Amino acid sequence: MTQSDAQTHDRVKQALRIxxxxxPSWAYANSGTRFKVxxxxxxxxxxxxxxxxxxxxxxxxxxxxxxxxxxxxxRVDDYADLxxxxxxxxxxxxxxxxxxxxxxxxxxGSVTNPDPGVRRKAIDHLLECVDIMDRTGSxxxxxxxxxxxxxxxxxxxxxxxxxxxxxLRETYDRLGDHQRLLLEYKLFEPAFYATDVPDWGxxxxxxxxxxxxxxxxxxxGHHAPGTNIEFIVAFLLRAGKLGAFDFNxxxxxxxxxxxxxxxxxxxFRIMYEIVRGDALGPEAGIAFMLDQCHNIEPKIPAIxxxxxxxxxxxxxxxxxxxxxxxxxxxxxxxLGANAVLMDAxxxxxxxxxAELRAELGLDxxxxxxxxxxxxxxxxxxxxxGGQQAGWGA
Ligand code: RM4
Ligand code: MN
Numbered sequence: 001m002t003q004s005d006a007q008t009h010d011r012v013k014q015a016l017r018i019x020x021x022x023x024p025s026w027a028y029a030n031s032g033t034r035f036k037v038x039x040x041x042x043x044x045x046x047x048x049x050x051x052x053x054x055x056x057x058x059x060x061x062x063x064x065x066x067x068x069x070x071x072x073x074x075r076v077d078d079y080a081d082l083x084x085x086x087x088x089x090x091x092x093x094x095x096x097x098x099x100x101x102x103x104x105x106x107x108x109g110s111v112t113n114p115d116p117g118v119r120r121k122a123i124d125h126l127l128e129c130v131d132i133m134d135r136t137g138s139x140x141x142x143x144x145x146x147x148x149x150x151x152x153x154x155x156x157x158x159x160x161x162x163x164x165x166x167x168l169r170e171t172y173d174r175l176g177d178h179q180r181l182l183l184e185y186k187l188f189e190p191a192f193y194a195t196d197v198p199d200w201g202x203x204x205x206x207x208x209x210x211x212x213x214x215x216x217x218x219x220x221g222h223h224a225p226g227t228n229i230e231f232i233v234a235f236l237l238r239a240g241k242l243g244a245f246d247f248n249x250x251x252x253x254x255x256x257x258x259x260x261x262x263x264x265x266x267x268f269r270i271m272y273e274i275v276r277g278d279a280l281g282p283e284a285g286i287a288f289m290l291d292q293c294h295n296i297e298p299k300i301p302a303i304x305x306x307x308x309x310x311x312x313x314x315x316x317x318x319x320x321x322x323x324x325x326x327x328x329x330x331x332x333x334x335l336g337a338n339a340v341l342m343d344a345x346x347x348x349x350x351x352x353x354a355e356l357r358a359e360l361g362l363d364x365x366x367x368x369x370x371x372x373x374x375x376x377x378x379x380x381x382x383x384x385g386g387q388q389a390g391w392g393a
Contacts, residue, residue, distance in 0.1 A: 012318040012349075013356045018281050019314055021247075021307050022066045022094045022289040023057055025050040025074050028303070030390035032295025037390060040299065042379035045386040047074040048085055049379075053300055055089035056375055060366040061307045062357065066094035068289055069136070071129055073099065073389065079135035093136040095182070095244070095287060098129045101146035101190075102391075109147040111167035112160040112196045119163060126171040133179055140244065140287055141175070142217060143168075144184040148191025148198075160196050165206060172210045181214045182243040182287070183207055186222035189254055199223075200232045207241055215243025219291055220259065220270070221250040230269040237277035245270075246291030247310060256293040258302055260309030267309065268345050271317035280314065300376070304366050308353070315349035 001009065028050045030039050044050040047069065054067035067086065076082050083093050100110035100122045108114060110122035129141055147164070149155050172181050185203040188195055197203055200216055207214035216236055220229060236242035249255065249262035260267045279286050288310065294302040321340050328337035354364035363369035370376075 008319065009352065012315055012352060013359070015275075015280055015318050016063075016311060016315060016353070016356055017360070019063055019311065020066070020282065020288065021061075021064050021310055022068050022287055023054050023064050023303050023307070024068045024070070024097075024289065024291055025054070026070050026391075027290060027292050027294060028053040028299050028389075029073070030388050031293040033293075036295075038295055039388055039390075042376060042383050043299070043388045043390075045383060045388055047076055047082060047389075049383065050074070050389065051082070051086050051089060051091065051093075053379075055086075055091045056300060056370070056373075057303050057307065058091050060304060060363065060369050060373075061311075062360050062362050063311065064303075064307050065090070066092050068095040068097060068142070069093060069132075069138075070097040070099055071125075071132060073391075079132055083136050093138055095140040095142045095289065096129045096133050096136065096138050097142045097144070098126050100125055101144075106146070108155070109160070109196070110145060112145070112147040112155075112163045114155055114159075119167065123167045123170055126167065127174050130171065130174045130176075130179065134176065139178060140180050140182050141171070142182045142184060142244065143171075144186065144217075144219075145197055146190050148188075148193065148195035150191060150193050152193060154193070157194055164196055165209065168206055168210055168214070172214055175213055179213065180243060180285075181207075181210065182217045183214060184217035184219055184222070184246065186219065186254065187224055200236065204236065204239070204241055215241050215285075217244045217246055218242070219246035219248070219254075220266075221246075221248045221254045221256060221291075225252070229266065230273045233270055233273040234277065237273065237279055242279070242286055244287035244289055246289055247306070248290065248292045256291065258292060258294075258297075258306045258309065259290060260306070260313055264309065264313060265345065267313040268316050271310075271313045272320055272341070272344075275314070275317045275320070276322075280318075298376070301367060301370055304370055308366065311353055312349055315352060316344050316347060319344040319347050319349070 028044050030037050058064040105118050113119050183203045185197045185199050203216045247259035249257045249259050251262050290306050325340040357364045
């Protein structure tokens with residue numbers, strides 16, 4: 001290794017040391033497609049057991065110290081106690097996800113419903129989520145609305161935007177000084193004609209109107225096929241409006257597969273824009289979260305694999321030779337610039353990551369370490385009886 005290679009190697013490891021990835025409580029539970037959710041052995045039966053599993057992922061990877069909650073799936077009587085349990089396990093509670101999509105009242109929408117009574121109920125839930133954040137110490141309220149219409153003429157598209165804006169305003173005004181509202185968009189599903197927050201532009205416009213504590217969430221599975229997600233990353237970062245990612249991967253629609261599985265090159269391009277925007281560290285305030293469903297694959301290993309995939313894409317992004325890239329771009333050297341990026345992408349970063357883990361006192365191979373740990377046998381034996389957690393549980 002030349003001296004400059006060694007310097008690059010150290011710089012990349014240093015950046016990876018501070019990277020943080022948040023795992024979702026619901027990914028440890030039973031979830032899947034709308035056709036069938038296949039229950040698995042050893043699945044958590046309550047939020048405490050989900051946190052115990054998240055803590056295992058953190059202990060093995062060293063970079064997943066927080067776990068996102070979904071309300072009401074993770075409703076408990078005493079959130080301070082849940083936060084204390086998490087701390088005892090070596091993790092902390094992360095973003096609070098509101099859920100205004102699973103109640104019969106929300107058939108025609110939640111915050112954009114034509115019925116003011118239903119809107120009130122939905123907004124009250126959002127406010128309740130902020131109350132919970134006060135108790136868990138969470139910084140982020142993550143909002144995704146399934147609201148929309150299935151048929152032209154079904155409801156007034158413009159009035160629904162007004163209702164949405166009013167609900168967001170009331171929620172925003174309830175936030176504490178250090179809390180944020182993160183608004184997520186999704187092209188379609190469950191609404192098939194007009195979704196009320198269908199794209200990043202709509203989310204961005206609402207966040208701009210709300211103020212500095214409102215930022216956009218990019219769920220990587222929520223776009224039309226072929227959408228250039230790294231462009232959205234670059235744009236929102238430049239505007240100071242990128243708040244978080246929901247990472248997952250997809251072949252067709254909102255598949256919620258393991259991030260980096262379907263298109264590792266896309267994940268690399270996204271992480272390159274993060275590195276380019278100097279937004280990897282905690283001071284940039286970007287929450288790097290997973291939002292996945294593991295229906296046929298074992299849950300904890302799938303989450304470990306996802307964390308490793310994000311780390312690998314990040315390591316490759318950090319390897320891009322910024323000076324060489326800038327020089328090629330400046331010279332109009334199209335092929336040269338592309339080659340600089342591709343060189344980094346084609347680098348096998350697994351040895352570097354193994355070395356980093358060894359330095360951090362971790363097993364260099366977290367997948368193998370989990371398989372050896374006996375944790376699965378333990379939860380399979382212990383978690384019998386009771387109700388397995390899942391969608392709506
Ligand atoms: C939605 C959206 C949200 C997630 C739910 C489970 O499609 O991605 O982020 O909370 O699914
Ligand atoms: Mn999401």
